[in-house]
Amino acid sequence: MSTTERDRVPWSPSLGGPRRRRRTAAALGLCAALTLTCAGTVLAVRSFTHGGYLASGDPATGSYTEEAADGDAAAGALLSGPYTERPAPPRVTTRTAAGGEAESVGDAAPATPPAKTADLPVSRPLEATPAAVSPAVGPLFSPGGDGDADHHCTASVVHSPAGDLLVTAAHCVYDRGFRTNLVFAPGYHDGVLPYGVWVPTRIDVDPRWADGHDDAHDVAFVRVRRPHGSGSGAQRIEELTGAERxxxxxPAGLPTRTVGYPDDRETPVGCQNTTTALPGQLRFDCAGFPNGTSGGPLLTGIDPDTGLGTVTGVIGGLDGGGDDATSYSSWFGPDIAELYRRATAERV
Incomplete structure (x- = not known):
């Protein structure tokens, strides 16, 4: 099946929507309705109702090439809302390659990774707090016909040869089909879009996620571009925002900072701890990562001068990403490395 051959249907609550961070996982295990009463307490579970669309793409390969009109329409819908493009200066950073090696922008000679990294003491208490805005991290929006353009997930810019790549959770972009109305807003805060908006050209997930939502493969790579008529169409996102390695x-046990955009906040939250290993997963214990933080990066080796680090996971995986106290990430093993190689391969 061609990646542009589509069986488009309106996104609706009956389709389930992307799996959200489970803030009430323990209580919901006792109940089985969208509005529930458990032990005398009413729990209202928010459905994902952003009015977007689904495309079949190619589930056999886990890939989807987005039509330009869909991305442009999504960007236009977002920009018609209460958001302001207020350009920030481009970041002067070092582009870094997968695996930790680096190369300078515009220089073929290899460079070393940052010589110094920020100390990452464990947060006390283990609870997310307001975090500084990073140009390479931002929320994913899915504006639709219902006028609801709230952000629902988080993504980050990671280095690629073409300088156009994001990483997020697969459940943020694929659930019974690929989302066709995604918009990424790097460095977003308080209604301001300092680095503009970016829309997908291609989305890649592991076929095992597309086939059965395998928690070990809850990772997606998204190649992005400027919408037509917005800024320079030839400009690469990495040149503006910098990129995480x-x-x-x-390995488990690395000092890690996890960052995400809650869907009811206009700025990110973050927390620091070390990770622990589970079969096919990394575990990160810290409270305060609610709905909207799925896809947020787990960062190590953060450069204090640029704020950029190394992504070792994204919130997702086991139990839809975790519960009130714990977040998970699918382990970035050989399967995710192969997915990265496929996503960054040049095509004619």
Whole structure:
């Protein structure tokens, strides 16, 4: 099936929507309705009702090439809302390659990774607090016909040869089909879009996620572009925002900062702890990562001068990403490394 051949249907609550961070996972395990009463307490579970669309793409390969009109329409819908493009200066950073090696922008000679990294003491208490805005991290929006353009997930810019790549959770972009109305807003805060908006050209997930939502493969790579008529169409996102490095087969126990955009906040939250290993997963214990933080990066080795680090995971995986106290990430092992290689391959 062609990646542009589509069986488009309106996104609706009956389709389930992307799996959200489970703030009430323990209580919901006792109940089985969208509005529930458990032990005398009413729990209202918010459905995902952003009025977007689904495309079949190619589930056999886990890939989807988005039509330009869909991305432009999504960007236009977002920009018609209460958001302001207020350009910030481009970041002067070092572009870094998968695995921790680096190369300078415009320089073929290899460079070393940052010589110094920020100390990451464990947060006390273990609870997310307001975090500084990073140009390479931002929320994912899915504006639709219902006028609801709230952000629902988080993504980050990671280095790629073409300088156009994001990483997020697969459940943020694929659930019974690929989302066709995604918009990424790097460095977003308080209604301001300092680095503009970006829309997908291609989305890649592991076929095992597309086939059965395998928690070990809840990772997606998204190649992005400027919408037509917005800024320079030839400009690469990495040249504006900088990019996180990406590390495959990361060990557990690394000092880690996790960042995400709650869907009821206009700025990110973050927390620091070390990770622990589970089969096919990394575990990160810290409270305060609610709905909207799925896809947020787990960062190590943060450069204090640029704020950029190395992505070793994204919130997702086991139990839809976790519960009130714990977040998970699918382990960035050989399968995720192969997905990265497929996503960054040049095509004619």
């Amino acid at each position: 990406i590390r495959f087969a990361p």
